[in-house]
Every structure is written in C-alpha cells, then in structure tokens.
Amino acid sequence: MVRLGFITAALAATAFAVPSPALKRxxxxxxxxxxxxxxxxxxxxxxxxxxxxxxLGSFTDGENNWVTALWQESxxxxxxxxxxxxxxxxxxxxxxxxxxxxxxxxxxWVFRSVGNLHSKINSVRQQLLWTGWLNGLSIDQxxxxxxxxxxxxxxxxxxxxxxxxxxxxxxxxxLSKPLRGMIGFASGAFNEIYNQGSSNVQVDxxxxxxxxxxxxxxxxxxxxxxxxxxxxxxxxETLPIYTYTALQHATARFFDDNTILLDEKKDNSSxxxxxxxxxNTVEKKLVDVSMKTAYHILFADQNxxxxxxxxxxxxxxxxKPGEYFCFYLIRATAGAQCSxxxxxxxxxxxxxxxxxxxxxxxxxxxxxxxxDLQVYYTSLIDCYLNGKDQVDLTATTxxxxxxxxxxxxxxxxxxxxxxxx
Ligand SMILES: *[C@@H]1O[C@H](CO)[C@@H](O)[C@H](O)[C@H]1NC(C)=O
Ligand SMILES: *[C@@H]1O[C@H](CO)[C@@H](O)[C@H](O)[C@H]1NC(C)=O
Ligand SMILES: *[C@@H]1O[C@H](CO)[C@@H](O)[C@H](O)[C@H]1NC(C)=O
Numbered sequence: 001m002v003r004l005g006f007i008t009a010a011l012a013a014t015a016f017a018v019p020s021p022a023l024k025r026x027x028x029x030x031x032x033x034x035x036x037x038x039x040x041x042x043x044x045x046x047x048x049x050x051x052x053x054x055x056l057g058s059f060t061d062g063e064n065n066w067v068t069a070l071w072q073e074s075x076x077x078x079x080x081x082x083x084x085x086x087x088x089x090x091x092x093x094x095x096x097x098x099x100x101x102x103x104x105x106x107x108x109w110v111f112r113s114v115g116n117l118h119s120k121i122n123s124v125r126q127q128l129l130w131t132g133w134l135n136g137l138s139i140d141q142x143x144x145x146x147x148x149x150x151x152x153x154x155x156x157x158x159x160x161x162x163x164x165x166x167x168x169x170x171x172x173x174x175l176s177k178p179l180r181g182m183i184g185f186a187s188g189a190f191n192e193i194y195n196q197g198s199s200n201v202q203v204d205x206x207x208x209x210x211x212x213x214x215x216x217x218x219x220x221x222x223x224x225x226x227x228x229x230x231x232x233x234x235x236x237e238t239l240p241i242y243t244y245t246a247l248q249h250a251t252a253r254f255f256d257d258n259t260i261l262l263d264e265k266k267d268n269s270s271x272x273x274x275x276x277x278x279x280n281t282v283e284k285k286l287v288d289v290s291m292k293t294a295y296h297i298l299f300a301d302q303n304x305x306x307x308x309x310x311x312x313x314x315x316x317x318x319x320k321p322g323e324y325f326c327f328y329l330i331r332a333t334a335g336a337q338c339s340x341x342x343x344x345x346x347x348x349x350x351x352x353x354x355x356x357x358x359x360x361x362x363x364x365x366x367x368x369x370x371x372d373l374q375v376y377y378t379s380l381i382d383c384y385l386n387g388k389d390q391v392d393l394t395a396t397t398x399x400x401x402x403x404x405x406x407x408x409x410x411x412x413x414x415x416x417x418x419x420x421x
Contacts, residue, residue: 026108028099034266039258048109053252063251066232067114074107083111086118087231089125089224093118113260114231120264121227124182124271128189128220133279134209138368139286145364146290151211153198157391158285159215160194161403163187164393166277170270174400175393178242181259182271185226188240189219212282230254280370287369288407295332295343296361298380298411299352300325311353313362315374319381327377328352329361344412376407384411 029045032038043049052070056062059069071081085091095111102108142149167183168175179187193201193215201218204210228234236250247253259267301309302325309316309326317327330349332338333356338346350357365371379397386395387405395404 026102026105028105033261033263036258039261046105048106049256051106052110053247056249086114087228087233113255120182124185125220125223131213137283139208142290147294149289150205153203156198160190161391162281163190163278166281167274169277170274181267183274189222193218292409297343299330312359343410379407
C-alpha cells in the first residue's frame with residue numbers, strides 16, 4: 001500500500017514536472033543510514049527505488065547507461081554528467097552529497113546508492129586483490145608440523161566455501177541464508193569463481209601462496225562486474241537480487257537492498273572481520289589437507305567403552321543415530337605401504353597413545369591452529385557418512401557454520417592391524 005502510494009506520487013511528479021526542473025529543489029528529511037532498518041525506512045518512506053524503476057522504464061535506452069540518463073534528466077541543461085566512472089573500478093563517481101542540490105529526495109537517494117555501491121565494490125575488490133594476508137598464513141609451520149601440500153584444481157571448491165563460511169561466522173548468519181552487503185558481494189564472487197571451474201583460475205601445483213592468490217584475486221576481479229552490470233554497462237539480470245520482485249527492472253530490484261546505503265564504515269568492518277575469519281579458515285583447511293597428505297586418519301574405535309574414552313584428543317561421538325564410538329586420530333607409520341595414496345588403505349599405523357604417537361598433535365591443532373576438535377571430528381564424521389567427496393554448501397554441521405565435507409580428512413571404522421612399537 002505504502003509503496004503503491006509512492007509510485008503514484010512519483011508518476012504525478014514526473015507528469016507535472018515544471019519546465020525547468022533545475023530550479024526545483026528537493027525538500028529532504030534526515031535519514032539514518034547507520035543500520036539496515038534505518039536504510040529500509042528511507043527506502044520505504046521516499047519510494048526512491050520505485051521511482052528509479054519508473055525512470056528506467058522511461059529512458060529510451062532503458063537500463064543501458066542509465067546513470068548518465070538519470071543525471072541528464074535530473075540536471076537538464078547542466079552539461080555532461082560528472083559521474084562518468086560509476087561503472088568502473090577507480091572511475092569518477094562522487095555524486096553531490098547535499099540532498100537539497102537534487103530535484104527530488106528520490107534522486108538524491110538513488111545517486112547516493114550508486115556512489116555507495118561504487119565505493120564499496122572498489123573496497124571489496126582492493127581487499128580481495130591484496131595479498132598481505134598470505135604472509136599471515138603459517139604455511140611453513142604446517143609443512144613442519146605435518147607435511148608439504150601440493151595445490152590442485154579441487155582447491156577452488158574449498159577456498160570459495162571458506163569465504164562464505166567466514167561470512168556466516170562474522171555475521172552470525174547460517175549458511176542457508178544469503179549473505180549481503182560487502183560480504184555478500186565477495187561471497188557471491190567466490191561462488192561464481194567456483195561455478196566457473198578451474199579453467200579460469202591458474203592453479204600452481206608448486207605454490208600454495210600462488211594458488212590462493214590466484215583464486216582470491218579472480219573473485220576480486222569478478223566483483224568488478226557487479227559494478228559494471230548495476231550501473232547500466234552490462235547485464236543486470238544476473239546481479240544478486242534479494243528482495244521485492246514486483247519491480248520491473250533488475251537494476252531497480254538490485255538497488256532495493258537495504259545494505260547498499262548502509263554506511264560503508266559499518267559494512268566494511270563486518271567485511272574485514274569476515275576476511276580475517278577467512279584467512280583463519282583457509283589456514284585450518286590447509287592443516288586438514290596437510291594431515292591427510294601425511295596419512296592421518298580419524299579413527300572410530302569400536303572396542304572402547306565411553307568410560308574408557310578419556311585420552312587426550314579422544315571424543316565419544318555419535319556416528320549414526322544411537323551408534324557411538326570413541327574417536328581419535330591415528331597415523332600411518334613410515335613405510336606403511338598405502339595404496340593409491342589412500343590413508344585408509346595403509347598396512348600399518350602407529351599405535352595411538354603409544355610412544356611413537358605424539359599426542360602433541362592435539363595441542364598443535366587446538367593451540368596453534370585454533371581447532372575445536374569435537375567440531376572438527378563431527379564434520380569429518382558427517383562427511384564420511386553423508387558426503388560425496390565435494391564441498392556441499394547446502395548441508396552443514398556445527399549450527400550451520402561448516403559446510404559438508406569442507407574438511408575431508410578420512411575416517412575409518414575398520415579394525416586395523418595397528419603397528420605396535
Ligand atoms: C555481469 O554480466 C556478465 C555478462 O554481461 C556476466 O558474465 C557476469 O556474470 C555478470 N556479473 C554479475 C555480478 O552479475
Ligand atoms: C576497511 O577496513 C580496513 C581495515 O580496517 C581498512 O584498511 C580499509 O581502509 C577500510 N576501507 C574502507 C573503505 O573503509
Ligand atoms: C600419490 O601421490 C603422488 C604425489 O601426490 C602422486 O604423484 C602419485 O601419482 C599418487 N599415486 C597414486 C597411485 O595415486
């Protein structure tokens with residue numbers, strides 16, 4: 001109802017515009033952009049996006065080049081638009097910040113949305129192309145603690161998933177709901193890079209750093225297309241759209257999102273927080289890969305009762321409904337004759353909790369790399385029982401925070417010929 005009212009009002013305003021709208025000045029009410037609720041109130045009360053939708057319908061070229069068209073419509077006789085770079089990274093896109101300089105409040109909020117989007121996408125891209133975070137990863141330490149790892153194309157899956165996971169942790173949103181704002185742009189870009197497959201990203205099998213940099217950088221470059229497509233220079237139909245599908249134009253539906261006008265400082269601080277969780281999650285996953293390469297396995301000991309499952313690093317956990325085992329890590333011994341690089345096929349394993357099996361591995365996992373062992377084991381058990389060897393973002397463990405098979409250390413419940421020292 002409210003929205004319809006504004007569409008009517010906007011139509012009326014367009015139909016009866018005075019010949020020289022340059023003289024017309026908006027009367028503006030203050031708006032609070034420090035929260036998404038505040039932004040929503042602005043969008044609802046001004047009808048800015050409904051107005052944008054109508055304007056897009058009125059342009060000869062429709063959504064093509066609409067920022068320029070809207071500027072010319074809003075500031076007739078004032079020469080060329082100064083907003084020539086709104087679709088480009090690093091381009092000129094600084095809309096006038098004084099509402100009373102606009103012909104309407106609606107125009108003011110729409111241009112301000114464009115300026116915000118431009119600035120936010122520039123920041124997200126810059127952050128994703130920044131390689132400093134790689135120095136913070138303990139790649140050499142992981143090598144020393146377990147073994148060296150060689151990147152492969154499948155890494156694209158988990159690196160992408162790691163960002164979405166991190167976004168969920170940073171915002172407290174479980175993975176079944178879309179992430180929005182700057183985190184959402186980045187997460188969408190990672191998903192796209194993952195969907196496009198490894199043909200577009202160079203996987204350097206000799207360098208963990210290069211491979212991570214290439215994957216994250218590809219997401220950073222993809223993010224730039226959000227800006228291009230949203231500002232009339234590309235296809236708006238593929239943009240991430242979350243709300244109000246009654247609007248006619250994809251561009252308007254895209255801008256009808258209460259995170260775009262949200263203050264950038266605030267949006268940026270959740271994004272940076274997601275980014276640091278991301279680096280941390282990537283590091284944990286590298287540990288998982290490295291342990292797998294070093295033939296560690298999660299072992300389900302069928303011979304131990306719950307009361308005896310009290311060794312360091314051992315957890316009594318449910319495998320299937322009603323079926324509990326004592327879970328702990330084991331490791332193939334040197335020369336264990338493992339076939340096909342499969343850690344569950346090895347002939348000999350070090351006796352767990354024996355003299356050759358240093359329980360210090362658990363301290364490394366928890367203290368150095370920040371694992372919660374119970375959460376880690378639980379996700380491995382879920383992957384083993386329900387997974388298909390692929391990261392699956394549609395199923396999760398740990399309150400929706402870890403996608404199925406994000407971690408993929410192997411698990412066995414077979415009785416093994418444990419190598420006694
Ligand atoms: C932008 O449009 C191009 C096609 O023109 C498409 O390949 C790309 O995925 C789009 N990006 C977004 C974020 O919509
Ligand atoms: C986002 O936050 C990071 C870290 O605090 C900072 O380096 C960066 O300049 C911020 N970007 C913007 C656009 O505020
Ligand atoms: C085992 O792994 C090594 C190194 O990753 C690889 O070169 C070799 O082909 C693998 N062997 C099998 C049988 O998969």
